[in-house]
Amino acid sequence: MPKYIKMESSPNDLSEVFMTAQLAIIWVIWFLNQFLLLVIMLNFLISVISDTYVRVSAREKMYRYHFRNQLNINYFKIVDNFYPPEH
Secondary structure: OOOOHHHHOOOOOOOHHHHHHHHHHHHHHHHHHHHHHHHHHHHHHHHHHHHHHHHHHHHHHHHHHHHHHHHHHHHHHHHHHHOOOOO
8 A cells, every 4th residue: 555644644643544544535536537537538539430420421422423523534534545536
């Protein structure tokens, strides 16, 4: 168990049981704080990822047609180079 010099040298002459109970309460509160912070930060991360997914999914159709259009343009450029139109 770590040494707590400030608590051991306090002028209140705390009993060993009371001092141990105080330290246990401090540690329990600290662990609860860490756990709640972890839950809150994971919730924030999930919400950010979810928002990004919704935003990307909303633009999916637009990008699909945009890239298909680019493919068609490139295809016609290549075809025109190999098979020029006859006039």
